[in-house]
Amino acid sequence: MNLHRSLVRLLLLGLAVLLAGCGADLKPPENVPTVDTGVNPDEWVTIPAGEFLFGLHNKRAVIAQDYEIMRTPVTNAQWAAYLNQALAEGTLKMGDEGVLVDYPGEPYHGGKHEIEIGPGAYLVYPLEALGAKVVYEDGQFVVKEGFANHPATFVTWFGAWAYCQSVGGRIPSEAEWEKAARGTDGRPYPWGWEITHAHANYYKSRDPFEVYWAGLGETTPVGFYNGQTHLGFHTEDAASPYGVYDMAGNVWEWVSDDIEETHQRILKGGSFTDYDIDNRAVWRNFAPPEFTGPTVGLRCVRDK
Template sequence: MLDSEMVLVREGVFEMGSDDSSTDDREKPRHKVWVNDFYIDKHMVTNKKFCKFCEETNFLTTAEIDDEGDTLVNGEFQLVKGANWRHPFGPHSSNEQKGDHPVVLVTVRDALAYCSWRSKKEKRYFRLPTEAEWEKAARGTDGRQYPWGNEPPSDLGVVRARYYDGSLKGTTPVGSFPQGASFYGVMDMAGNAWDWCVDASDKHYYEKAPNCDVGGPISMSSDSVFRGGSYIFPVEALRASCRHSNCLGRASVGIGFRTVAPSRKWDSVRIRVLNRMVVYFALRMKININRRLNR
């Protein structure tokens, strides 16, 4: 039985991307995409849920193994020794009082391991969303600019998202901005923390993308897409069409994830998820070998 906190997104066509002259070229062109039915987490995976996974499996995240994570020091991103999902700003910080906040400082490998654990636990297949699934869940079928519509994120005393507005305020508990809910009622699709997607990064993918979602590109580039903006990024990153990417093996204090569950037994993206795991471990082996050689 699916978690009651998942939302069903019905199959059909929606318009993905943007043709606005002010948007980044990687969001162009705007194009129609057919997406099959799928369920998506209403909220991002929280520290509490991720902790349960780690405790039951004795899992160590990439940042814990590497003993470093990409975090903020005086407002600037730096690799900090001892920074990980339990200690997001270094060894002297803690998330013990933030169980209902989105887990951050997790890599694609960490997120896929969580998906695998959840799949076994609930006897159903879970994975990361494709870019098309993520964007449809965020903006729906009416072409809106933001998950909630076209209104500004903060307007007439109504605040719809946690984002950088001149001061870094940190993450909030998931679902803290109900007026920022998406077309389908999914929370925090704009702001708070970015969501990892399963697709590898390709700035020009939209120019050649098929009109039916089969998952995005698989690449040895080691970059994965993340979507949705965060408390660290300004208002421009909150647009539903906004795309960013980072090394899939690099844990960042601004990136978390949520899962999807396809409604059909056969999922065309599944093989791509497996390929991403192969790519990841190949890269990890190469990194570890290089470190040993350079000692």
Template sequence: MKTFTRTTLYLIILSTSLPGCKDKPTAPPEEPESPPPVVSQTQTGIQITTHVGTTHTLILIPEGPFEMGANNGIRNEGPEHTVHLKAYYIDHTEISNAQWNPYAIAERQLPNFDPPEHPVVNINWFQAGKYCAWLGGRLPTEAEWEKAARGTDGRIYPWGAAPDPNRANYLNSGDPFDNGTAPVAYYREGNRDGRSPYGVSDMAGNVWEWTQDEYDSAYYQRSPRDNPVNYELRTHFLHLERVVRGGSWFSTAFLVRTTARDARTSNLQTNTLGFRCVVDR
């Protein structure tokens, strides 16, 4: 009787430890998706309000042709050629710390940085693209960026034909911020008005800006006329070079021209590099 009792007890314990003999662990509940941004129309474009309370003002760039590139710049800027783009909306300013930080907290990324009114920096191409997707948009193509910066009258700088240290933050410009970033949209009033023909701010200097395009110094020799983008969905290549535009506070006046092109590897994070977003119309 004693032996039987011990054997029975052993079998009971064993049976409760076998697979399928106890409740299966349940998967953790999925986190709810973030509410979509709220989009409202404005006189010049749209305003986007996110669920974390940040707002973006985007300006409409109308459909139509413009002259892209330059024959008298650096070799990678030519040849000058006509490009036709569909309409789109582009951020009025570079993405600021005030816009980035609440997103980073909500999406469990490292929040960035102060001061809140300055452009967010140290953001790589992947992080920038993810932010724009969260906003309901994407990074601008190289062509979209250039049209927003120079308009249809072939401007060398967003405001005209010559560099002006009062209108942009670039190396040795003598402005209060030429040793670092300036607040976004600082250059927009009076003799400091550096906005483009469409009213877009910060398209010269302050920080280089990511675009969608893979970098190819000879791309203009074969790019299509309509809505060109040198982008082949190779998003997992960490060291693929992407086009950056606009120059930065550490760039010479020559490099903040509207046609100036440069390249950075996709995973690069630096204090001279930021971004802005576009939304398809």
């Protein structure tokens, strides 16, 4: 066999494989099955005050008072209803790129990679976003069929800030979020120490919604991993020790902590496009507050 000819053939084969991907079907999901998980997204859960283990190095931390956190991330139905109501009331306004909110701004320190966030109008939710489930049609925000109880996505940090205010709450601090997810015994995942396909929606976790976007996957309905079988897919009850759902996988959730001198924000919990290990409750993702994407959602807390 001629060596050089064989090598050239192998390279051409590789190139062909690479190019074959260009024509893959990437249409937005259609005929999405509706799943009623039985978990109520309107519920709030009380997290008791006290000590817990915080962060990758399990440092002892204390939260001084009880607080409540949403049992699930904010759903598309809740998000669409909020956008319509807030636009009607005038607390949000429509801009060229999408829905905006007036924000009082943050101190600027002149840091090397610091974003300047002065008082002004900031993006809450984009009008044009491929993969968005809440779309603007005929002057109203509506949810695409089948996605009503899936977590809202493409919400900026400013959007989370505005939404949480509207429900009498606020964005959780990283500590509040993590305590609600891990409890007090130092576990890495809300349900315990090991992650399996039955526990959370993460990259290649083989859930029924993974067929969309050429195998990248999609969000699952909130509370999907509750120990029941949905669409023939068996799940474990993946609630946190306090009964909070979707704290690992599905969508990243904004927390309130601001990284000084950059204004980057922390996101927690992993998403359907992240590897299993990145769904640990201790792991941190970062993004600027105006970031919007198909894997980013929100959840709120409120004081008791």
